[in-house]
Amino acid sequence: MPYLYGHNLRLRSAERTDIPQFLRWINDPEVVENLEVYAPMGTVEEEGWFEAMKARPIDERTLVIEVHPEGSDDKWVVIGNTSFFPINQKARSVEIGIMIGEKDYWNKGYGTEVMRTMCRYGFEELNLNRIWLRVYDTNPRARKAYEKAGFVYEGTLRQAEYKHGRYMDVHVMSILKSDWIKS
Ligand SMILES: CC(C)(COP(=O)(O)OP(=O)(O)OC[C@H]1O[C@@H](n2cnc3c(N)ncnc32)[C@H](O)[C@@H]1OP(=O)(O)O)[C@@H](O)C(=O)NCCC(=O)NCCS
Numbered sequence: 001m002p003y004l005y006g007h008n009l010r011l012r013s014a015e016r017t018d019i020p021q022f023l024r025w026i027n028d029p030e031v032v033e034n035l036e037v038y039a040p041m042g043t044v045e046e047e048g049w050f051e052a053m054k055a056r057p058i059d060e061r062t063l064v065i066e067v068h069p070e071g072s073d074d075k076w077v078v079i080g081n082t083s084f085f086p087i088n089q090k091a092r093s094v095e096i097g098i099m100i101g102e103k104d105y106w107n108k109g110y111g112t113e114v115m116r117t118m119c120r121y122g123f124e125e126l127n128l129n130r131i132w133l134r135v136y137d138t139n140p141r142a143r144k145a146y147e148k149a150g151f152v153y154e155g156t157l158r159q160a161e162y163k164h165g166r167y168m169d170v171h172v173m174s175i176l177k178s179d180w181i182k183s
Helices: 016-026 043-054 110-124 140-148 177-182
Strands: 009-013 063-067 077-088 093-100 130-136 152-163 166-176
Touching (some): 016 043, 063 110, 110 130, 110 177, 130 140, 130 152, 166 177
Antiparallel strands (some): 009 063, 077 093, 130 166, 152 166
């Protein structure tokens, strides 16, 4: 698969050599605060996840987010990952997930640009009709990024998750191909 280019980033296929970095992110409590991750992960678990991910259809595999480090236009640095999974082939609908694991790169517009790049890929290359996501009530940064990328609030799954000793509301947001074309 060729790289997918956004305004200031690119997305590439995940490699086995990315596993140590993924493992560092997934074990960082701050990074996974608003993700469905609660147990410590080791190399064995991450390698198992990697094999299962690579066995999925190519459109549903994890992509790595790369950006230019500050002060360089020719180097790339890995900051996170994203994926469409699973695709509902009949409805042409898919859930999207994103994790920027390098915290120094939060709040710089990359999350928004990743969503825009994935929307363009999903609607213009994969012929999807709906891209949707779940976001915790406790994650206003993510909700803002998704809104900036054109996602709209659909509804709330009440007390759908449990973390830190309490139930949490989870919001559903989506963007349709028709919204994308209008934007
Ligand atoms: C959530 C995530 C993808 C967002 O990406 P990002 O690159 O940090 O976000 P962006 O910079 O594109 O946009 C964030 C916006 O939220 C705003 N924001 C940050 N913290 C905020 C807060 N507490 N309340 C309201 N808005 C906030 C930022 O100012 C920015 O808006 P602006 O551009 O108008 O100033 C990224 O931070 C991340 O991966 N976090 C860890 C994992 C995670 O939570 N994944 C998502 C699970 S649904």
